[in-house]
Amino acid sequence: MLESEVFDICYNINELILNSQMDTARTEVIKLLDRLNREGKEYSPMVNHFIREVGLFPYIDKNTASWQEQAVFEAYKTDLGGGEQKTLHSAQSRVLKRLLAGDNIALSAPTSFGKSFIIDAFISIRKPDNVVIIVPTIALADETRRRIEHKFSGMYKIITTTDATLRERNILILPQERSFAYVGKFESIDMLIVDEFYKASSSFDDSRSTSLLSAMIELGKIAKQKYYLAPNIHNIKENVFTKGMQFMRFTDFKTVITMASKVYEKMGIDENKNDFKATKLLDILRKHKTKTLVYAGSYDNINTISKLLTNNMPNKENDLLNNFYDWLRINYGESFSLCNLSRIDVGVHNGRMHRSLSQIQVKLFELRNGIDTIVSTSSIIEGVNTQAEQVVVWSNKNGNRKFDYFTYRNIIGRAGRMLKYFVGKVYLLEEPPAQENTILDIEFPEDVVEMLDSENPGVEINDEQNNQIKEYESYMSETLGKDVFNKIRNNSLIKLCKPSQLRFLVGKIKENRNWPNGFESLASTNSYYWRNPISDVADMLGDNMKGLMKIAIWKFPQNWQKSMAEIHGELVKDGYEFSQEDLFHAERYMSFNLCSILNVISILKRLIYPDTPDISLFLAKAANAFLPKLVYQLEEYGLPRTLSRKIQNSGLIDLENDEMEVSDIIEEFKKIGYDKLTESIQDIHQFEKFILKYFYSGIS
Numbered sequence: 001m002l003e004s005e006v007f008d009i010c011y012n013i014n015e016l017i018l019n020s021q022m023d024t025a026r027t028e029v030i031k032l033l034d035r036l037n038r039e040g041k042e043y044s045p046m047v048n049h050f051i052r053e054v055g056l057f058p059y060i061d062k063n064t065a066s067w068q069e070q071a072v073f074e075a076y077k078t079d080l081g082g083g084e085q086k087t088l089h090s091a092q093s094r095v096l097k098r099l100l101a102g103d104n105i106a107l108s109a110p111t112s113f114g115k116s117f118i119i120d121a122f123i124s125i126r127k128p129d130n131v132v133i134i135v136p137t138i139a140l141a142d143e144t145r146r147r148i149e150h151k152f153s154g155m156y157k158i159i160t161t162t163d164a165t166l167r168e169r170n171i172l173i174l175p176q177e178r179s180f181a182y183v184g185k186f187e188s189i190d191m192l193i194v195d196e197f198y199k200a201s202s203s204f205d206d207s208r209s210t211s212l213l214s215a216m217i218e219l220g221k222i223a224k225q226k227y228y229l230a231p232n233i234h235n236i237k238e239n240v241f242t243k244g245m246q247f248m249r250f251t252d253f254k255t256v257i258t259m260a261s262k263v264y265e266k267m268g269i270d271e272n273k274n275d276f277k278a279t280k281l282l283d284i285l286r287k288h289k290t291k292t293l294v295y296a297g298s299y300d301n302i303n304t305i306s307k308l309l310t311n312n313m314p315n316k317e318n319d320l321l322n323n324f325y326d327w328l329r330i331n332y333g334e335s336f337s338l339c340n341l342s343r344i345d346v347g348v349h350n351g352r353m354h355r356s357l358s359q360i361q362v363k364l365f366e367l368r369n370g371i372d373t374i375v376s377t378s379s380i381i382e383g384v385n386t387q388a389e390q391v392v393v394w395s396n397k398n399g400n401r402k403f404d405y406f407t408y409r410n411i412i413g414r415a416g417r418m419l420k421y422f423v424g425k426v427y428l429l430e431e432p433p434a435q436e437n438t439i440l441d442i443e444f445p446e447d448v449v450e451m452l453d454s455e456n457p458g459v460e461i462n463d464e465q466n467n468q469i470k471e472y473e474s475y476m477s478e479t480l481g482k483d484v485f486n487k488i489r490n491n492s493l494i495k496l497c498k499p500s501q502l503r504f505l506v507g508k509i510k511e512n513r514n515w516p517n518g519f520e521s522l523a524s525t526n527s528y529y530w531r532n533p534i535s536d537v538a539d540m541l542g543d544n545m546k547g548l549m550k551i552a553i554w555k556f557p558q559n560w561q562k563s564m565a566e567i568h569g570e571l572v573k574d575g576y577e578f579s580q581e582d583l584f585h586a587e588r589y590m591s592f593n594l595c596s597i598l599n600v601i602s603i604l605k606r607l608i609y610p611d612t613p614d615i616s617l618f619l620a621k622a623a624n625a626f627l628p629k630l631v632y633q634l635e636e637y638g639l640p641r642t643l644s645r646k647i648q649n650s651g652l653i654d655l656e657n658d659e660m661e662v663s664d665i666i667e668e669f670k671k672i673g674y675d676k677l678t679e680s681i682q683d684i685h686q687f688e689k690f691i692l693k694y695f696y697s698g699i700s
Helices: 003-018 022-038 045-053 067-075 090-100 115-126 138-152 176-182 209-220 273-287 299-312 319-332 337-343 355-366 405-412 446-450 463-480 482-488 499-511 519-523 527-541 546-558 564-573 580-608 616-623 629-635 641-650 662-680 686-697
Strands: 077-081 084-087 105-108 130-135 157-159 170-175 191-194 226-230 246-249 257-261 292-295 346-349 373-376 390-393 423-428
Touching: 003 022, 003 045, 022 045, 022 257, 022 423, 045 067, 067 077, 077 115, 077 138, 090 105, 090 115, 090 246, 115 138, 115 191, 115 226, 130 138, 130 176, 130 209, 138 157, 138 170, 138 355, 157 662, 170 176, 176 209, 191 209, 209 446, 273 292, 273 299, 273 390, 299 337, 299 346, 299 373, 319 337, 319 355, 319 564, 319 686, 337 346, 346 355, 355 373, 355 686, 390 405, 446 463, 446 499, 463 482, 463 499, 463 580, 482 580, 499 580, 519 527, 519 580, 519 616, 527 546, 527 580, 546 564, 546 580, 564 580, 580 616, 629 641, 629 662, 641 662, 641 686, 662 686
Parallel strands: 105 226, 105 246, 130 170, 130 191, 157 170, 191 226, 257 423, 292 373, 292 390, 346 373, 390 423
Antiparallel strands: 077 084
């Protein structure tokens, strides 16, 4: 790239700035930086000047910048905790300034904006006593925990589970459902942070929006300050949940840019759509060997793409992936689709896999000699902050429905990464939705209204809503007794149940004390008889899981003694046509969906019929997938159950001690250290050493 060409580009950028077209100027600066980096060229003082002009201060090259630009680079440098200092861009700095001034902020900004840096800087500078961060998924909770742990574990207790004892200073990182366990345990929260708060609208997450809204209300009652984050929201309709918050929108402030290729337009009139997409996906992956996310849109599409790639892509021979394949083969079985995918440099991300397995794949994706391609459902855009150089959009649907422009922007926003991939490439194999501005409309559903306390609702309500709360309180008090209702209404398990569902359950149980059929069998150890009550509850939930759960619940008590490869092999031998993916799904469904509702059923039945058998032991085991509590929790830290089994057998750590908190066991891991632990584990697999290094990197 000639100096004269750089000058011409900078001249055009200057014209854009003079004409108040700052966003376009910023885009042109990023394009220029991308070209210079690809050609290995230095940034001239003039280039550094325009980096400063458009507010992209972290991109300034101190080695070639004038003293003025160097001064700006240093002036915007902020302590992010743990001795880490980073230069913020101008928009980040504006948000941080408002937070430090005590404002309540609802922020909308692109994926690559760097919203997490602002959280870290706030904690480092303000040093609050208690911070609660609500995240949409457990995977994102672990990712956030790893970042926070490195910086603040010396000052704070970092909490991600529901059974932790609070200390003087705490940072809680929790999915919304877990946050209810801490309602009433704080006098005050210094900062309440809600990541992806757009999910409070039923338009974006119909199944979980009510629990998020309820968590925002309950924790908001004692929160001194609030910081809500979301991508690509252009405006927020007036609502009581963000009332009084300052809306800051930086949807056009780009730190990277995306270049979309409309591949679907090249399809011939008579060409088969699936064949066309298959050919183009293979072409893209063969021609552009770089970190790639393939958005599949559904579980069926993941299977289709997995078979396509397995049959057509060559093996990638390196020791790390060979070890990964061998470890998968041993612990999950050769028929597990990820086995063959790992040999061709491909991973899979969805919301059903064992949590540790998903995290391990994301880690491999981040490594140069690891996985280069991940095929995913929407879990990759909701669950983790992974970025890639290119994104391939295989489907324009999310499940069975076409996705909207907001979801589309979130998907392609995974292409590009600040200071790594200036330009993210997007390949569209199906037509995207029409461009539109996203207006966030957070409604106030009846289920959320009825969960409120009429004497302390925690949010502004009208007379009609107040009457609705009192009617619900009156019904529940008359049905269960006032003292009983007051006793259970703040129970964190009850709070996870929608009032409409709670009404239904109360009526169902009072009408038939024997429902669910065979409920008392859950108090026994014979898993064969569990099938009837589990089937009844699965039937009530209406998730088409009855048939799968009847068989899976019979096998899950073996989870601690046997690997999934062994359990799956036994089912196949017995004539059942279940895949490993089916078992993943059933286990996740059991440990959350079924246990959540069974907890409520158990509480209600024992209140209405005091002679009802106590099934708390079953619930405790099933909620932890029939693993020791610590083993199940450590999977969220990236430690697979099969490796935990070997650690238990080593005698160094007692992972079967249910009386210990996970924070205590983490301290034991730290004291023992990686070297001593790996030396003490018999028959440790080479890939398990990689896993332990990853695990230790997240707790050190």
